[in-house]
Amino acid sequence: MDASNPPPAQEPLARDDRASGSDGAVLTVNDLRVCFAGDRTTTTAVDGVSFTLRKGRSLGVVGESGSGKSVSSLAVLRLLPTDSAQISGEILFAGQDLLSIGEKQMRNLRGNQISMIFQEPMTSLNPSYTVGDQVAETILRHRSVSKAEAWTQAVEMLRLVRIPSPETRARQYPHNLSGGMRQRVMIAMALACEPQVLIADEPTTALDVTIQAQILDLLENLKSTTGTAIVLITHDLGVVAEACDDVIVMYAGQVVESGSVEQIFSFPQHPYTVGLLGSLPRLDEERDELVAIGGTVPDMTQPPAGCRFAARCPFRIEKCAETPPMLEVNPGHTSRCWRTPLEELADEF
């Protein structure tokens, strides 16, 4: 690995905007665990994940495929198959634990207080109904309005997500719209009831780069106008840098590092984060080649004892055979690594 992550000279940024502390939390996840029972094996997809989402902020959840990002978010909305997924822990929203409320109560929250948009705008809309109908359906479900009123609101939502001539577009079917337009429709649908939390699962992955930037801009804008807190799930650190305030980095079902965007990007504390940043292409630096992290993600039917990243870690020591706790590096910045703080090890690269 190259020395692209020198220890920052400055102190980590002060976080005045987060001073409200736990008062500002809209969604708190504590020790979330999700297991999928197979015929012979049990896969632990999410293993003790905790995070806090604060009002009006966006939290980036970063990790490679299979790190448990999407499963965690589906668990928050309780959309995982109930017959195979076993969920434990705590998901606190508006003073109640979402894992202990009834299914009917949960349905009243979905699409209303907490909404979600997905990776595939091409297949996430129902091909048999007009997009206007599909947006209006959410409004009709959660608000006591007439059909005509719901339709008017749906058209307004489509205008809000900057779909040109929304009156005409509302009467069209998903196949008449481009991928970017469909993702805008999904966002309109998700925000129609002014939810407190929007979970966006890889919302830009399936889109062209130019459209990606537009969608991220839109989310950023809507966040500031509506105050909706956003969980942005992505494998793309570039997206996180552009659109998020806080970040959690996930590896093999666990959070390995958590902090503000500034902390994570300028002062990464977990070797996995360091590796991810090293594999990020940048225009402002000269690099001969991108650095890949050697090895592969562990088999989650039998996760390794101790640190899960140890087998791929250049900083591995004997102690890594023991499971590391989340260690605080700086206020608000924690890392699951025995060797934290890492900057002292820079010469080991």
Added chain:
Amino acid sequence: MLRLLGHRLLQLIPTIFILSLIIFSLQHLLPGDPALALAGENPDPETVAAIRARYGLDQPIFMQYLYWVGGVLTGDLGLSMRHNLPVTTLVLQKLPVTLQLAIMGIVLALVFGVVGGVIAAVRRNTSIDYAANVVSLAGISVPNFWLGIMLILLFSIQLRWLPASGYVPLSVDWRMNLATTVMPAFVLGTAIAGIIMRHTRSAMIQALESDYVRTARAKGLSPTVVVVKHAMRNALTPIITLGALEFGALLSGAVLTEQIFAIPGFGKLIVDAVFTRDYAVVQGVVLVTALFYITLNLLADIGYILANPRLRS
């Protein structure tokens, strides 16, 4: 959409032409000489010649074809040699009977097939699903004639609830009509119900795993709305085509069932006609059945277009 429909209608012209050629020539491939069959035992050549002349059998074959087509176009399907009646009259007599059985059969099949398939898909891998699979497999596997005989044994002979055979027209007595048609309609429906159930189940499972169903659930919709409005709407479009094809098959496939229940329908008409080499009747019945098939296919295509927004625009 109109373009698609026009295209579809144009395709009918060659189809119907080829169909008419096949129907006309098929009967000439049947062994035996109808004139000889009609002339009785030890006929003298003059009688045979007279019969040939009367039915146009002495004409060149293409003339026979043109006569036949001309007749068909004016509603004249020829004369039944056996019944000495116009084929059109016979067809109009028997068609309503078979049509009624086919409609009852397909309605039963659709109701049981779709409901069963949807429930099996929603309750996938539970005992309900396994039970539905066993029932649908039984419906497909059990031969019609055996099921018919078993039903007669049970409901007519043991329980004496229903008449074993015969047919009473709807216009005469609707209760008796129902009593005489319910068993054959059930027999006809079971096999198709099994097929429809299996198709519905797999299409529903696919729909329930789709992204748009996940979206519907993420909106907070109830399971009923998710299943009926979002999943079924998309899963059932292929069932339109399947249902139409199976309905067509019922019209021509009721032969055995009509024999078992002694119902004077299309099936019985064509079987009798084949055995007595009553060519005109065979042609008439096959033609009407084939035209039904073509019409049903066309209707299915139109229905498919109407149900599918991607084809409509």
